[in-house]
Amino acid sequence: MNGMTLYLFQLVLVTTAVTLLLRAFPFIAFGRGNRPPELIRYIGEVVSPAAIAMLVVYCYWAYFKARPFSAAYGWNLPEIAAGVLVIALHLWKRNALLSIIAGVILYMFLVQKVFP
Amino acid sequence: MFTRRVLKSAWLSSLPVLMGYLTMGFAAGVLFAGRIEAPAVSFWAFLTSATSISGALQFLMSGWAQQRTPLLDVALLTFCLNLRYAMYGFSLLERFKGIPWWQKFYLIWTLTDETYALEVENRTPAGESSIAYCLAVAAFDHLYWVIGVTAGALFGSGVRFDNRGIDFAMTALFLVILTDQCREKRNRIPAFTGLGATVVCGLFFSLENVLIPSMVLMLILLLLLRGKLAKKETEA
Numbered sequence: 001m002n003g004m005t006l007y008l009f010q011l012v013l014v015t016t017a018v019t020l021l022l023r024a025f026p027f028i029a030f031g032r033g034n035r036p037p038e039l040i041r042y043i044g045e046v047v048s049p050a051a052i053a054m055l056v057v058y059c060y061w062a063y064f065k066a067r068p069f070s071a072a073y074g075w076n077l078p079e080i081a082a083g084v085l086v087i088a089l090h091l092w093k094r095n096a097l098l099s100i101i102a103g104v105i106l107y108m109f110l111v112q113k114v115f116p
Numbered sequence: 117m118f119t120r121r122v123l124k125s126a127w128l129s130s131l132p133v134l135m136g137y138l139t140m141g142f143a144a145g146v147l148f149a150g151r152i153e154a155p156a157v158s159f160w161a162f163l164t165s166a167t168s169i170s171g172a173l174q175f176l177m178s179g180w181a182q183q184r185t186p187l188l189d190v191a192l193l194t195f196c197l198n199l200r201y202a203m204y205g206f207s208l209l210e211r212f213k214g215i216p217w218w219q220k221f222y223l224i225w226t227l228t229d230e231t232y233a234l235e236v237e238n239r240t241p242a243g244e245s246s247i248a249y250c251l252a253v254a255a256f257d258h259l260y261w262v263i264g265v266t267a268g269a270l271f272g273s274g275v276r277f278d279n280r281g282i283d284f285a286m287t288a289l290f291l292v293i294l295t296d297q298c299r300e301k302r303n304r305i306p307a308f309t310g311l312g313a314t315v316v317c318g319l320f321f322s323l324e325n326v327l328i329p330s331m332v333l334m335l336i337l338l339l340l341l342r343g344k345l346a347k348k349e350t351e352a
Contacts, residue, residue, distance in 0.1 A: 054327070
């Protein structure tokens with residue numbers, strides 16, 4: 001078994017175990033019909049938007065690092081324009097698939113054809 | 117239990133998910149095959165998608181494997197990203213009570229955002245078993261996701277095409293989820309907290325190490341804001 005195969009195997013185990021335990025949490029902890037404590041419900045409510053916002057910052061930071069602000073990378077215009085398109089289209093049409101596909105097509109076009 | 121009527125109804129309900137999972141799965145699969153240099157990469161795409169069944173996670177996994185991210189970081193990130201799943205089961209506790217353990221296990225294992233939404237909507241035809249309906253919806257969605265990811269990986273590793281920029285699918289997915297969440301007023305302060313915590317931690321940590329401290333800071337801030345935000349929630 002080479003290193004990558006071993007890592008992928010461990011990755012499958014870790015991601016599956018954590019995700020499965022989270023999904024099973026209410027059934028394990030409150031199977032007898034108890035209501036969850038207020039604190040758990042609060043964390044469950046607020047952590048999702050916070051984590052997604054964190055990942056948006058992380059994604060953009062990764063782009064700005066891999067493609068530093070310069071003429072060669074179109075002054076990061078592809079990332080910003082595609083992001084604005086995704087948000088605007090989604091606010092307007094509320095169709096997740098449409099927003100994502102449009103954003104990806106614009107981004108691929110910009111990085112491949114306009115600022116190669 | 118699995119009558120024609122119940123299967124047909126479940127299949128019709130799952131059609132919107134078919135479109136979404138095949139497309140997003142395909143993009144995630146292409147990215148997976150493009151980033152990971154391993155023998156039988158499509159097999160790994162199949163295995164990762166069939167076992168964790170989680171959209172955003174599938175995109176993140178290709179980056180983790182490429183960088184060999186430490187497994188503790190993987191576990192913590194998976195935890196924060198998928199913590200919302202831990203809340204879904206509460207509305208299904210009653211319905212899943214007393215069913216055979218393997219049915220319960222499968223329904224819990226396959227509880228994605230979309231499957232959860234369909235199960236809560238529950239369009240079981242009158243006189244049919246709602247468990248059969250849920251199992252069928254879960255199995256259809258599971259199948260769509262695995263086919264999407266595996267097909268994407270096969271395509272990505274077999275066909276040579278210029279896939280530069282397809283990684284934006286992950287960013288776009290997060291932007292779409294965030295936009296949806298921020299339509300609801302009560303999610304705006306938590307979202308801003310996550311954003312702020314990450315930017316602040318970005319001043320002190322490198323890109324590779326920023327997520328864990330950001331999550332810790334984010335959780336501390338959210339706990340401090342609890343009095344204020346919990347109150348808003350009851351008002352809303």
